[in-house]
Amino acid sequence: MDSPHGAAVKAEDFGLKGPRGWAFRGIGLDAAPGSLIAVEGPSGTGRTCLLLALTGRMKPTEGHAEIGRHRLPKKMAAVRRIAALGPVPGINDLDQSLTVAEQLREGALLQRHYGAPIRSLLRPRAERRATAAARIEAALDAAGLDLATLPKGERTTVRDLERLEAVRLSVAIALLGSPRLLALDDLDIKLSDTERTEVWALLRSIAARGVTVLAVCSEAPADAVVLRTGPKEDGGAPEAKQPTGAAGTPKITWGTRAKDGAEADRETEADADGHAAVEKDSGERKDAAADAEKPAKADDGNDSNDDSNDDNDDTKGADDALAEAGRA
Template sequence: MDSPHGAAVKAENFGLKGPRGWAFRGIGVDAAPGSLIAVEGPSGSGRTCLLLALTGRMKATEGHAETGGHRLPKRMTAVRRIAALGPVNGVNELDQALTVAEQLREGALLQRRYEGSVRALLRPREERSAATAARIDAALAAAGLDLATLPKGARTSVRDLERLESVRLSVAIALLGAPRLLALDDLDLKLSDAEREQAWALLRGIAAAGTTVLAVCSEAPADATVLRTGPADASSTGDDAGTDNDTEDTKGADDALAEAGRA
């Protein structure tokens, strides 16, 4: 039997401290490949920092974690190779000046340039173009984004997309490289209740197909493996994590994000 494509995610007493306090602390999880994992908490509670740490984009300062068998923070580069990151403000965002087609082509080009084999890069241009088009079509199908339904089709500007359409486009771009872990920030931001259900249904389908999904949200669905951030949850670890107040946690998370944006 083939091994699962998704990456197992494990953590024990995982934490990150910035210059002005803890971004997150005391995180523990043991999620199998193909799991749907939700990082739940209020804005400013370190949710995004935890997502970045588990995907190898931010270095934790306490405890340890493993993503796809790669121990963190020691093997951050290896984790980055298997974890695709959706838009994160100041770190990795959709380009509002591009059309949907241009954004997809740029995503495919970057994936091919940094992750493709030398042999693939040396194939004839027609073969590369056909392979790229097939990958884009497959990713769009998996993300549930039908370009024909957009106001100007593939020529629709990214800035003119509805919020759920932006989520689907982000997912499609992330899936171009066939990642073992798909990570999304602020999944339920500015979504109606009906749209939120559609977004989670999309991620359930991706997880069911074998890719582990990690999504930041304000309210997790009942069927997800939930990681909670914030001082109230940190205090339950039984150590001095609860001594940091809301302001310190928020500043710690902001500092860590600012550092990630400069990296």
């Protein structure tokens, strides 16, 4: 697996409004490539919406952000190509009926079918299989998942995995595409304090490899660049705190909700034309597996053609077509 240079993440007055009010607004951030960014806040403050917006899956309503050299909301498609989702419940859940080996092979097929350069599809089948096996092995190593320690090895079904093992598997699948930004949601759910410490250690190691990490949590570690969501209790902006070992002080701004008491829904909705680009891998799996051996048009690394179409693709639909997705 490659070790790509991480994407810088910047935002200014970033906000998203759905049918039930503002999911978040007034977000400001300036994080260097390879940073560990923690989105911290209570339930119902638009944390998941913010994660999806910063990865090009939901269209913001106001302000702008830059992921690498791609500016949001104009370049959503380009951002989706360099930003991968780790575990995001309700969006890219693992298939509980598959074995770990099957889930990994499926992830490799999807990556080859949709994300690999088209020239790679012209290689001999044996070479493609060897390359996929090498990428899977490297991704498992980066995610800290040793298949030999599982109850039935690679034949263990996903439903039999512990929560921490499932997180590592999701991270490994996300890393198959060598993303520049890795995003994860709800790191606090169903993890003990010890397991939570292990997850943050994993994310630090991934950031140390050069991948920028964006993680939603209830309580951020001291060494992360912290992005807080939710209303300010003291009426004033918080002080920006320099994470341990980081150079420079990040700009940190609170996100606020316009409607007090309006709880954000977990679900995300597409607009009438389907341009709220929330990634749902499960809907593509069967088609990808069936077509995996057929030549397919894929990203050739040239952003100019795709970016020229983003103005048309990402500006359609009603302004309020995006729904809120705040979670615990």
